[in-house]
Amino acid sequence: MVNWNDKFAARTAYMRRSTIREILKLTQRPEVISFAGGLPAPELFPLERIREAMRVALDNRGAEALQYSTTEGCNDLRDWLAARLSRNGLRVTRENILIVSGAQQAIDLVGRVLLNDGDHLVLENPTYLGMLVAWRPYNLRFSVIPTDADGLVVDRLETVLRQNPKLLYLVPNFQNPQGVTLSYERRLQLVKLLHEYDAVVVEDNPYGELRYSGEPIPSLLELDARHRGSTALDGHVIYAGTFSKILAPGLRLGWVAAPAAVIDKLVQAKQSADLQSSTLSQILAYEVCRDGFIDGHIERIRRVYRERRDVMLAALERHFPAEARWSKPDGGLFLMVSLPEHLDSTELLKEALNHQVAYVPGTDFHIEGGNNTFRLNFSNAQPDNIEEGIRRLGVLLKTVLVHQPA
Amino acid sequence: MVNWNDKFAARTAYMRRSTIREILKLTQRPEVISFAGGLPAPELFPLERIREAMRVALDNRGAEALQYSTTEGCNDLRDWLAARLSRNGLRVTRENILIVSGAQQAIDLVGRVLLNDGDHLVLENPTYLGMLVAWRPYNLRFSVIPTDADGLVVDRLETVLRQNPKLLYLVPNFQNPQGVTLSYERRLQLVKLLHEYDAVVVEDNPYGELRYSGEPIPSLLELDARHRGSTALDGHVIYAGTFSKILAPGLRLGWVAAPAAVIDKLVQAKQSADLQSSTLSQILAYEVCRDGFIDGHIERIRRVYRERRDVMLAALERHFPAEARWSKPDGGLFLMVSLPEHLDSTELLKEALNHQVAYVPGTDFHIEGGNNTFRLNFSNAQPDNIEEGIRRLGVLLKTVLVHQPA
DSSP, rough: OOOOOSOOOOGGOOOOOOHHHHHHHTTTTTTEEOOOOOOGGGGGGHHHHHHHHHIIIIIIGGGGGGGGOTTTOOOOHHHHHHHHHTTTTBBBOOOGGGEEEEEHHHHHHHHHHHOTTEEEEEEEEOOHHHHHHHHHHGOEEEEEEEETEEEEEEGGGGHHHTTOOSSSHHHHSSSSOOOOOOHHHHHHHHHHHOOOOHOOEEEEEEETTTOOSSOOOHHHHHHHHHHHHHBBBBSSEEEEEEETTTGGGGOOOEEOOHHHHHHHHHHHHHHHHHSSHHHHHHHHHHHHHHHHHHHHEEEEHHHHHHHHHHHHHHHHHHHHHHTTTOOOSSSEEEEEEEEEOOOOOOHHHHHHHTTTOEESGGGGOOSOEEEEEEEEOOSSOOOOHHHHHHHHHHHHHHHHHHOOOO | OOOOHHSSSSGGGGGOHHEEEEHHHHSSTTTOEEEOOOOGGGGOOOOHHHHHHHHHHIIGGGGGGOOOOOOOOOOHHEEEHHHHHOOOOOOOOOGEEEESSSSHHHHHHHHHHHHHHTTTTEESSSOOHHHHHHHHOOOOOOEEEEETTEEEEEGGGGHHHTTTOEEEOOOOOSTTTTOOOHHHHHHHHHHHHHHTTOOEEEEEEESSTBBBBSSSOHHHHHHHHHHHOOBSOOOSSSEEEEEEETTOOOGGOOOEEEOOOHHHHHHHHHHHHHHSSSSSHHHHHHHHHHHTTTHHHHHHHHHHHHHHHHHHHHHHHHHSSSOOOOOOOSSSSEEEEETTTTHHHHHHHOOOOHHEEEEEESSSGGOOOOOTEEEEEEESSOOHHHHHHHHHHHHHHHHHHHHHHO
């Protein structure tokens, strides 16, 4: 008998199944109203357009759509993305783009090419769980910067940058899990600091296109170029995007936009990881997006998610106890609730499931604290279900607060 | 300015673009007859069937085909693979199967969960380049076992197994680059040794279905179960397979079959790497394969590749100088040529390209030696081109041998 525990690499000691994905399995009972996932609404997938694009892809490209392609990605799609990212004075070229298998792979590959064991990472608290899991094997040292309603408190950054950290990781738009957005003023301040300290930031932007209120804010990628007085993508930002939230996650397609020297290393890491992303998915995504369809489609997603966000915010006002606080996101898929500090949202989840409603406890997103928080997804539930699910949670929370007052 | 070379992780010092993939770019000029790639013949992709399967997938599954799914893979496809692998007394279940993004990802994930820095790996010489590249960051110590016409010389293994290596890596069927196959007797001998020393082998089997002559030989996975007197997949073998060579590589779909404890760790590694493989590709592959279509399709591939292999072997006899030797594979995509030892196939490649013909030099596949060897692919060229390409190479080699006799 092989004793596999003797064989596994030391780094697998850290490995445990992601809490979110395990909860997702438990919450698939139809009677549970789940705000736990991060799933886009499947009823919005543009099935007809995808069917047609697939027909075009197979008719016009034939076997090419099924053959090996380059690790960098299909040039049509890279060019389309480069043009789309060329905004606010930034000019992106094909050499700045790598197609990856979803933004999660962007994070994984960035880790492979930039992180050494024990490196110093600066992050917001709370932060994206999937990054924490992917980068856990590197035994990173964390500098944790708090956030408020305007995102990362950049005033707290300079002291940390003096220590020459390897990398900053941020989700500046409608962050997962809080839904908060880094303000324009703080972005300018941040970019100035990046230049002053020659620091590098990973700008993870899966939700940027999904804005429901307020004005769009230029990306760090764009502001970095502007700060340099340049149009070239050759600065301090490594940018990750994805088709998962604007088209369909089942295609597993995302992209990295970065200085060509970084793309070059990422290409080599990707070659080892999986050779390339699906040729068929890439050609399909290009055929779906090419003639402006995607902008109309994103507008349609925005309308539906905006309503769901508004329904959730109104239901929270109506049903939640006065002791609860929550973020009010201008976009994205999530908001976050804070309970009085003596309550533990992981403990409460068991009772919530008894009430046929689910969320994700905030603990795993936090480097420090957060046991009293939980994340709610509003993109993947019908308004009626949002109202009813929040009502159930409200009843539970009020009961708990009667029995366990602060 | 960011000095990226200061930022890159130490492990990227090893990174260089794969020679094969770089050469592939150079050989895409239409006038070059290239035996360099490892591409399946695109004219054999079952376009009509794929078109129909895509229609069924989108009609019957709808949004499910485009949504997130589980990291493990779609159950229909896992069950189909489990049934297919249940042969020769072995019974594979869904829990033994992980769907991955091509066999390259299988290699990458196995490295992540099993390899520590400096671990001891046993491999055949020459071996698969993509494995060497993927596992280079682990600074492995190699024990290199020679091969002959019957594959790995297993007699040379026992001394090495006494040192308790972490892992063996083998391509037992129609190996890349040589095309040789590990004989039945040696497989029995190998499995016995695995049990004696509690050793673990990665059986990488991308070409196993593509046999053109001789009798099929049970896999190490099957023989390992038989040796244990068990039907369960719970032994010493981690098996990797792929749809790339029997269906289409552009789907990026492969699988790992392994003890459930290993699959469990691999699932967690895959979650960090890319969450899951494309839902659409998985459902498509299942719809293509489900009712026995794939067996007829594989038979069709076999017929075409068998002819190409035969044409290449005949052309080699006809055109190559007496000083050259080459392997005579019973299947797969490749054979390997050995020149007199004083010739360097990397140097010769430049002249070959001047003669409008390309191959892959053997050096990178070898841990030791091999500078006088090169790999020829016969699956992705028409018989006429095989004849003409081998003729061109033969002319070159004869000229070189006149000017540089041994």
